[in-house]
Amino acid sequence: MEAVDPFDSALDLLRRLNPKHTSDHLNSIISLAPDLTEDLLASVDQPLTVKRCRDTGREYLLCDYNRDGDSYRSPWSNKFDPPLDEAGAGAGGVGAAGSEGAGEGAIPSERVRRMEVKANEAFDVYRELYYEGGVSSVYFWNLDDGFAGVVLLKKSSTPGGSSQGVWDSIHVFEAIERGRTTHYKLTSTVILSLSAAAGGSLGDMDLSGNMTRQVEQDLPVDTDDSHIANVGRLVEDMELKMRNLLQEVYFGKARDVVGDLRSVGSLSEGARDRETQREIIGSMRR
Incomplete structure (x- = not known):
């Protein structure tokens, strides 16, 4: 019997649950299968969460593309909240070839x-x-x-x-x-x-x-x-x-x-109207 991929099973389950509670369902699945955390967070679209920038006071949205661990980068100040330590910041940023990714302090x-x-x-x-x-x-x-x-x-x-x-x-x-x-x-x-x-x-x-x-x-x-x-x-x-x-x-x-x-009007009246319409169309064709 072919082995079942846990990641595919998790995505299949999420597709069948109420999208309104995707975040709660996702957290429940992650608690059962912690090894799937990064793959699921990168693959599943969740309702967006709002946070306020400490430096500018403006609101911004959180997603996996501005996340590094439990910190999120503000587009207004370009800073992570909570601040990343030096080890976390060094994991991302500009690489040797000048390319960065989303996440890991990039x-x-x-x-x-x-x-x-x-x-x-x-x-x-x-x-x-x-x-x-x-x-x-x-x-x-x-x-x-x-x-x-x-x-x-x-x-x-x-x-x-x-x-x-x-x-x-x-x-x-x-x-x-x-x-x-x-x-x-x-x-x-x-x-x-x-x-x-x-x-x-x-x-x-x-x-x-x-x-x-x-x-x-x-x-x-x-x-x-x-x-x-x-x-x-x-x-x-x-x-x-x-x-x-x-x-x-x-x-x-x-x-x-x-x-x-459940019709708004009488079904019998609707049927008569449709029959009258068919008769008019038929007479026009003749």
Whole structure:
């Protein structure tokens, strides 16, 4: 009998559990299989957590791409909180070839850090235009033949009402530089959670899920600012497509199912209307 891979089994289990509680489920699995900790944290998208930068007082988002152990790097100050000791900081940073990764104290090179700062400023404006609130964070790191990064966006509804919702966007990209053009590979995940308390005998509604899409494209590049514009355009287009899919396909399908179970109007009247429509179409064809 073929051996079962514990990592695949853990991912398979997480796909079948409520996405709203992914973090709790992930922590439970890690406690049972500590050897899978790093692989699971790097592979499973979790709802984003907000933290406040000690130096600037601005909020930023936590993910595996700005994490080193239990410390997280702020995109505003470029410092880890809690601070890393010298041994931890030395494990990352600029290597002999000038390349850094995400994690293990890795701090982007000066050029990539400048782009990271501009990207955070650009997506802060993007967040205000499309979300009118929420929190955004962008993190870059070096690759041998370019750079990579992640764009994070989070918006929660105002607490205290009968309806609550949380939208988390995670856009991970690679930019492979090829002279005057760059090959971009973008992987986007949206985690959406909605709940409504109707009260009384109607009960509560809890609807949550996630969606992942990927796109690759070659775009021209003149300066480093072109990278910010190209990534921004890719993220904007992807978010609009995924939002429309959620609204038209998923919620539309839920509405169709409810309509099949319980009609708003009389079913007999609906049947007569459809029969009349068929007769009109048939007469037009004749």
